[in-house]
Amino acid sequence: MLIDKNSPIPQYFQFQTWLVDQIEQGIFKPNDKIPTEDEFMQMSGLARSTIRQAIQNLVVQGYLTRKRRLGTFVTIPPSVSGRSNIIGILVHDIRSGYAPEFLRGAGDEASKNHYSIILSNTDDLFSRAEFHTNRLIDHGVKGIIFMPTAASVEKNSQLLERFRRRSIPVVTVDRIIPGVKVDSITTDNFFGAYELTSHLIQEGHTRIAITLSTRVSSEMQRLEGYKKALSDHNIPIDSTLIITNQERFIETHYLQYAKFILSQREKFTAIVAGSDRIAYIIYTVADEMGIRIPEDISMVGYDDLVLHNTHPLALTTVHQPIYEMGQEAMKILLDRIDGKDFELKNIVLQSKLIVRGSVLPPGKST
Amino acid sequence: MLIDKNSPIPQYFQFQTWLVDQIEQGIFKPNDKIPTEDEFMQMSGLARSTIRQAIQNLVVQGYLTRKRRLGTFVTIPPSVSGRSNIIGILVHDIRSGYAPEFLRGAGDEASKNHYSIILSNTDDLFSRAEFHTNRLIDHGVKGIIFMPTAASVEKNSQLLERFRRRSIPVVTVDRIIPGVKVDSITTDNFFGAYELTSHLIQEGHTRIAITLSTRVSSEMQRLEGYKKALSDHNIPIDSTLIITNQERFIETHYLQYAKFILSQREKFTAIVAGSDRIAYIIYTVADEMGIRIPEDISMVGYDDLVLHNTHPLALTTVHQPIYEMGQEAMKILLDRIDGKDFELKNIVLQSKLIVRGSVLPPGKST
DNA sequence: TTTATATAATTGTACGTACAATTAAATAAT
DNA sequence: ATTATTTAATTGTACGTACAATTATATAAA
Numbered sequence: 173m174l175i176d177k178n179s180p181i182p183q184y185f186q187f188q189t190w191l192v193d194q195i196e197q198g199i200f201k202p203n204d205k206i207p208t209e210d211e212f213m214q215m216s217g218l219a220r221s222t223i224r225q226a227i228q229n230l231v232v233q234g235y236l237t238r239k240r241r242l243g244t245f246v247t248i249p250p251s252v253s254g255r256s257n258i259i260g261i262l263v264h265d266i267r268s269g270y271a272p273e274f275l276r277g278a279g280d281e282a283s284k285n286h287y288s289i290i291l292s293n294t295d296d297l298f299s300r301a302e303f304h305t306n307r308l309i310d311h312g313v314k315g316i317i318f319m320p321t322a323a324s325v326e327k328n329s330q331l332l333e334r335f336r337r338r339s340i341p342v343v344t345v346d347r348i349i350p351g352v353k354v355d356s357i358t359t360d361n362f363f364g365a366y367e368l369t370s371h372l373i374q375e376g377h378t379r380i381a382i383t384l385s386t387r388v389s390s391e392m393q394r395l396e397g398y399k400k401a402l403s404d405h406n407i408p409i410d411s412t413l414i415i416t417n418q419e420r421f422i423e424t425h426y427l428q429y430a431k432f433i434l435s436q437r438e439k440f441t442a443i444v445a446g447s448d449r450i451a452y453i454i455y456t457v458a459d460e461m462g463i464r465i466p467e468d469i470s471m472v473g474y475d476d477l478v479l480h481n482t483h484p485l486a487l488t489t490v491h492q493p494i495y496e497m498g499q500e501a502m503k504i505l506l507d508r509i510d511g512k513d514f515e516l517k518n519i520v521l522q523s524k525l526i527v528r529g530s531v532l533p534p535g536k537s538t
Numbered sequence: 539m540l541i542d543k544n545s546p547i548p549q550y551f552q553f554q555t556w557l558v559d560q561i562e563q564g565i566f567k568p569n570d571k572i573p574t575e576d577e578f579m580q581m582s583g584l585a586r587s588t589i590r591q592a593i594q595n596l597v598v599q600g601y602l603t604r605k606r607r608l609g610t611f612v613t614i615p616p617s618v619s620g621r622s623n624i625i626g627i628l629v630h631d632i633r634s635g636y637a638p639e640f641l642r643g644a645g646d647e648a649s650k651n652h653y654s655i656i657l658s659n660t661d662d663l664f665s666r667a668e669f670h671t672n673r674l675i676d677h678g679v680k681g682i683i684f685m686p687t688a689a690s691v692e693k694n695s696q697l698l699e700r701f702r703r704r705s706i707p708v709v710t711v712d713r714i715i716p717g718v719k720v721d722s723i724t725t726d727n728f729f730g731a732y733e734l735t736s737h738l739i740q741e742g743h744t745r746i747a748i749t750l751s752t753r754v755s756s757e758m759q760r761l762e763g764y765k766k767a768l769s770d771h772n773i774p775i776d777s778t779l780i781i782t783n784q785e786r787f788i789e790t791h792y793l794q795y796a797k798f799i800l801s802q803r804e805k806f807t808a809i810v811a812g813s814d815r816i817a818y819i820i821y822t823v824a825d826e827m828g829i830r831i832p833e834d835i836s837m838v839g840y841d842d843l844v845l846h847n848t849h850p851l852a853l854t855t856v857h858q859p860i861y862e863m864g865q866e867a868m869k870i871l872l873d874r875i876d877g878k879d880f881e882l883k884n885i886v887l888q889s890k891l892i893v894r895g896s897v898l899p900p901g902k903s904t
Numbered sequence: 905t906t907t908a909t910a911t912a913a914t915t916g917t918a919c920g921t922a923c924a925a926t927t928a929a930a931t932a933a934t
Numbered sequence: 935a936t937t938a939t940t941t942a943a944t945t946g947t948a949c950g951t952a953c954a955a956t957t958a959t960a961t962a963a964a
Contacts, residue, residue, distance in 0.1 A: 182917055208944060219919045224945090232598050240926045240945045258656070258677065266638040266645075269845060276632055279659050283666075288673055290624070291657040293645050307654055311624065423844075452848035459850060478789075479635060479845050482818035484825060546925095548947060574914060585949045590915090606915045606956040 175216050183218055188226035195235055195246055205243045206236070257287045259505060260308035261317045264296040264346075269449060269477035270494045274345070277498025278317060285506050287314070298323035305331050309338060315505040316342045320349050322387040328352075341508035343501045347389045348518075355508065357501045357519045361390045364490040364523035365397030368444055368472045371488065371525060373405045376533040377442040377470060381413040383433055383454075384446030391446055394474065398444055413440055426450055430457040437469060441534035448473035448480055448489055451530075455485050470531040486528035493521050541582050549584055554592035561601055561612055562699050571609045572602070623653050625871060626674035627683045630662040630712075635815060635843040636860045640711070643864025644683060651872050653680070664689035671697050681707045681871040686715050688753040694718075707874035709867045713755045714884075721874065723867045723885045727756045730856040730889035731763030734810055734838045737854065737891060739771045742899040743808040743836060749781040749799055749820075750812030757812055760840065764810055779806055792816055796823040803835060807900035814839035814846055814855055817896075821851050836897040852894035859887050 175186050194200045207215065212223045227244060230236045238244045259282055263271050275291065282289050290311060292304035301321045308316060316335055320328045328349045335342045344356040372380050382398050384391040395414065402409050415433055419425060430453050433443065445451035451473035455465050465471050465485060476491035504517055541552050560566045573581065578589045593610060596602045604610045625648055629637050641657065648655050656677060658670035667687045674682060682701055686694045694715045701708045710722040738746050748764050750757040761780070768775050781799055785791055796819050799809065811817035817839035821831050831837050831851060842857035870883055 184917070210944085221920075222918060225917085238945065241928070241943055242926090243944065256677070266642055267844070272632040272638055275657065276659055279632075279657065283669070283673075286673070288656045288658070288670075288677055290654045291641065291645065292654070293642055303649070304654075307649075307652070311622070311654055449845070449848075456848045456850070477845075478633070479815070479843075482815075482822045483849055484822070550947075576914080587950080588948060591947085604915065607913060607958070608956090609914065 175218060184222045184225040184229075187212075187216055187218060187223065188229055191226060191230060192235060200246050202246050204246045206246060208243060256312045256314060258290055258311060258313045259287050259315050259317065259502070260290045260292060260304075260311070260313040262292050262294055262301055262304060262308075262319060264294050264301075264319045264321050266291075266293045269475060269479060270492070273478075273494040274498040277495035277500075278502045279498070281499045281502035281506075285502075287502075287506065294319075294321055296322050298327050301331060305334055309334065309340070313340065314509050316340060317501050317505060318342055318344045320344055320347045320388070322385070325349055325351065341505055343505045343508075345497060345501045350389065353516055355504050355517045357497055357504070357517075357521065358390065358393075359492045359497065359521045359523045361393035361523070362397040362400070364474065364492070364525070365394035365444065366401045367397075367523075367525040368474070368488075368490055369398045369401035370405070371527065372442045372444070372470060372472065372531060373401065373407065375442075375470065375531050376535075377531075378407050378534075379410070379413065379440040380407075380442045380444060381415065381433060381436075381440040382444040382446075383415040383429060383450065384444075385419065386416045387418050394444075394446070410439075412436075423453070426453050427457060430454045431461075434458055434461055434463060434469075437463060440469070442470040442472070442531070445471060445473050448475040448477050448487060451487055451489070452480065452483060452485070466530045466532045470534070472531060476526055485530055488528045488530045489526050491524045491526050493523070497521055541584060550588045550591040550595075553578075553582055553584060553589065554595055557592060557596060558601060559696075562696060562703070564699070566612050568612050568703075570612045572612065574609060622678045622680060624656055624677060624679045625653050625681050625683065625868070626656045626658060626670075626677070626679040628658050628660055628667055628670055628674075628685060630660050630667075630685045630687050632657075632659045635813075635841060635845060636858065639844075639860040640864040643861035643866075644868045645864070647865045647868035647872075651868075653868075653872065660685075660687055662688050664693050667697060671700055675700065675704060675706070679706065680875050682709070683867050683871060684708055684710045686710055686713045686754075688751070691715055691717065707871055709871045709874075711863060711867045716755065719882055721870050721883045723863055723870070723883075723887065724756065724759075725858045725863065725887045725889045727759035727889070728763040728766070730840065730858070730891070731760035731810065732767045733763075733889075733891040734840070734854075734856055735764045735767035736771070737893065738808045738810070738836060738838065738897060739767060739773065741836070741897050742901075743897075744773050744900075745776070745779065745806040746808045746810060747779040747781065747799060747802075747806040748810040748812075749795060749816065751785065752782045753784050760810075760812070776805075778802075789819070792819050793823060796820045797827075800824055800827055800829060800835075803829060806835070808836040808838070808897070811837060811839045814841040814843050814853060817853055817855070818846065818849060818851070821849075832896045832898045836900070838897060842892055851896055853896045854894045855892050857890045857892050859889070863887055 175183050177183065179186065200206050209220050209223050213220055227236060231238060234247060236244050237247050261278060265271060279289055290308060290313060292308065294301040294304060298321050329352050332342055332352060332354055342354055344354055346358060348356050348358055369380060382395065384394060386392055399409055415429065417429065433454065434457060443454060445454055451471055454471065458465050463469060473487045473489040476489045500519060541549050543549065545552065566572050575586050575589050579586055593602060597604060600613060602610050603613050627644060631637060645655055656674060656679060658674065660667040660670060664687050695718050698708055698718060698720055708720055710720055712724060714722050714724055735746060748761065750760060752758055765775055781795065783795065799820065800823060809820060811820055817837055820837065824831050829835060839853045839855035842855045866885060
């Protein structure tokens with residue numbers, strides 16, 4: 173490095189130019205720590221403030237980042253698509269109780285890292301997911317958080333493939349796409365349902381109905397947890413008590429299911445509902461039919477939504493760490509964007525059984 | 539200008555913030571010459587290098603340009619020319635029951651016109667709104683849908699001023715900022731509350747309590763509607779029945795309010811709750827206290843949230859066309875972006891009284 | 905009147921000193 | 935083994951001095 177004190181070119185600029193050259197030529201590589209201000213002073217003979225001036229300029233220009241006590245580092249060159257710093261989030265139903273909490277978690281984490289989020293609501297329809305996919309790519313998003321739609325594995329992977337071709341990192345959340353290698357975050361649906369069901373069994377129930385949608389992996393896993401709990405307790409699985417459907421959530425349909433299920437009330441003493449929302453629908457229908465919950469039939473839900481905590485039925489349910497799921501998904505995605513080359517992550521967050529008052533031992537009808 | 543030498547906030551930053559404020563508030567206007575470094579030194583008592591540091595930052599940020607010997611000038615904000623097709627939406631609480639529905643309405647309308655939305659959640663905090671404001675501008679959004687935070691009129695208008703300076707159209711929704719000329723969409727909070735209250739009066743109630751937050755215009759208007767209904771029916775307004783607070787929604791606080799309100803149950807026969815959510819909180823607390831709703835006390839809510847429709851209390855409430863509000867806000871905004879030069883629009887969408895079962899004539903206690 | 909030159913105002917460059925804040929790593933305490 | 939405390943390295947903030955470069959305006963020279 174040679175600084176010409178007599179040149180009309182300012183010395184800070186000479187130094188700055190030299191430093192950029194070092195970076196451009198790869199002598200200082202991305203993530204490298206460059207010499208400290210003190211070292212540069214000795215190397216160049218310039219004053220610290222002059223060195224600082226040059227370095228500050230390069231920080232502004234995006235070549236360097238600095239951390240107190242740690243030093244100054246060469247930044248990773250932003251990927252081709254400009255410096256948009258936008259993450260796309262495809263949610264399958266913004267009206268579902270947990271979408272807001274998830275978005276809050278993901279949004280807070282994004283903000284912390286100076287990213288913004290583009291929100292795309294798919295209404296759980298593949299066609300809309302496909303539409304938004306194209307738009308997100310057009311906008312040059314840096315990464316995608318994807319809640320798979322209730323479509324086939326093939327169709328969901330087709331969307332992922334589009335991102336993969338453009339090297340846009342993706343993290344799938346809530347549901348997984350079986351067999352597809354992609355970072356994912358889910359909650360432990362299997363164990364959550366296992367605990368729920370075991371709880372019912374411990375309270376003395378053996379004839380336990382379950383209702384859920386088989387279209388999405390999360391609810392499939394809950395079904396498996398339910399089955400495992402039964403077989404672990406040597407209770408035969410009665411397939412007539414497993415009331416599944418293939419549809420996305422439509423309220424009126426679930427009113428029908430609820431009626432259908434309750435019409436067979438003599439076959440079971442407890443119900444595992446696919447979600448809190450469904451549990452409350454069943455409760456409402458039961459009430460109309462003169463069936464009391466939990467006195468006549470015990471019931472458990474899944475989700476533990478805050479918005480429902482004023483309901484007089486204190487529902488025993490499973491709490492899912494939704495905010496944390498949003499946070500964690502964003503963290504992993506940003507790490508990927510930063511090029512951190514860890515192995516595939518399939519994180520399963522712990523859920524927690526919340527025992528309230530919607531379960532009583534069977535036959536305690538008053 | 540006051541610089542606090544003992545503040546943990548760096549002095550250069552205090553000065554820089556002050557200077558930005560002057561510009562944002564229009565005290566220093568575009569093309570104005572601002573004071574010289576020397577003058578600022580005398581004004582602030584800071585060293586020249588400190589002043590320079592602040593000014594340099596603002597040059598980088600695009601607020602100022604400097605010319606040797608001539609001085610420092612406020613720049614004319616560049617008109618956004620990017621081809622981003624992104625709309626920023628600042629929501630004040632994504633967890634509130636109606637945010638998802640609003641986002642769906644706005645999102646669907648945006649999609650239809652090939653726009654995407656960047657979602658920014660402010661948690662009703664001005665500081666976060668300010669932060670996101672800058673980010674949205676950086677992203678080159680074409681327009682903004684803004685739910686004003688529960689901050690002062692001055693602070694909210696300050697945010698609007700930033701957009702105005704850059705000719706970014708804004709539509710405010712849900713709440714209005716009094717005295718500020720900006721397109722807005724609200725629902726008819728006044729008439730909604732008027733109808734609610736009138737309904738209670740028609741059922742025979744005269745002593746009607748109301749609880750809401752006075753921090754936001756929407757709830758202030760509801761209070762006015764309540765008052766008007768009373769005076770139109772020649773019922774004196776009892777200020778002890780108006781239980782207001784200045785806080786943003788925090789659940790535990792509202793549990794306190796509910797207890798406080800219900801402790802005075804002999805003073806009234808009906809309650810107008812600020813929202814459905816608050817109504818259900820009151821219901822829960824009432825239940826614990828052995829007070830039956832509607833048998834002992836009638837109650838009405840506000841919002842008509844779908845997620846609550848499984849609650850056994852069939853709440854008489856006011857339905858707000860939230861989806862339509864989102865749609866309409868987006869339509870107006872896109873028109874503005876397309877340069878349609880209509881006059882200022884302050885649209886008020888009709889709300890609708892939904893009579894369910896939470897109101898009984900007073901004194902019908904069984 | 906025109907042209908060259910000096911003047912003064914203002915920002916730009918460069919040096920230097922001193923202490924504060926942050927935080928990874930080392931050390932001590934439990 | 936864990937937790938709390940200290941330390942030391944590095945950048946951050948703030949002060950200050952001195953002189954250079956730029957350039958509109960005033961002044962002097964042609």
